[in-house]
Amino acid sequence: MLDGDGTMMGVRECAVAAAACWLATAPVAAREVVAFQEDVGPGTVVVHTAARQLYFVNGDGTAIRYPVAVGKPGKQWTGAREIDGKYVQPAWSPPREVKRDNPRLPNIIAGGAPNNPMGSAALTLSGGEYAIHGTNRPSSIGSYASYGCIRMYNQDVVDLYSRVSVGTPVYVVR
Numbered sequence: 001m002l003d004g005d006g007t008m009m010g011v012r013e014c015a016v017a018a019a020a021c022w023l024a025t026a027p028v029a030a031r032e033v034v035a036f037q038e039d040v041g042p043g044t045v046v047v048h049t050a051a052r053q054l055y056f057v058n059g060d061g062t063a064i065r066y067p068v069a070v071g072k073p074g075k076q077w078t079g080a081r082e083i084d085g086k087y088v089q090p091a092w093s094p095p096r097e098v099k100r101d102n103p104r105l106p107n108i109i110a111g112g113a114p115n116n117p118m119g120s121a122a123l124t125l126s127g128g129e130y131a132i133h134g135t136n137r138p139s140s141i142g143s144y145a146s147y148g149c150i151r152m153y154n155q156d157v158v159d160l161y162s163r164v165s166v167g168t169p170v171y172v173v174r
Helices: 013-027 097-102 155-165
Strands: 032-035 045-050 051-057 062-071 077-086 121-125 132-135 144-146 150-152 171-173
Touching: 013 121, 045 062, 051 155, 062 155, 121 155, 132 144, 144 150
Parallel strands: 045 171, 062 144, 132 150
Antiparallel strands: 032 062, 045 051, 051 062, 062 150, 077 121, 077 171, 121 132
């Protein structure tokens, strides 16, 4: 392989160049461990809507922080819920409001289908039609994009899925 000057590159330089190209096209590092001092117990999930961040509390003064997409203006909510279901590649039925706004949507989209907005996994929340789920639109992460659900990168929702149980508390705050 030739570098920018036409000089032959060695195997090591080629590997570094290939890795740099791959990293440039890979998604931004999604999750990271950060300091976290809110008064909630270990294993709790906290979503900060304004920051578009979800935290899984470790209990040692740290949390795993994940970037998320949250509800569009007028579709956001706050409150305490708990995880009441865990699903891998779930099918999706559009809620009434979504179907009203998008009448061409099918009544159900099979799990794993490329147009299924639930992505790799879903953690349903008590008290309504909301969930923490993956996405088929990773470019939406970091934005105000949903009807109230919390969207995560697919690799991040799979990671969170492995850390939580049915009954895990979830707090959504501004």
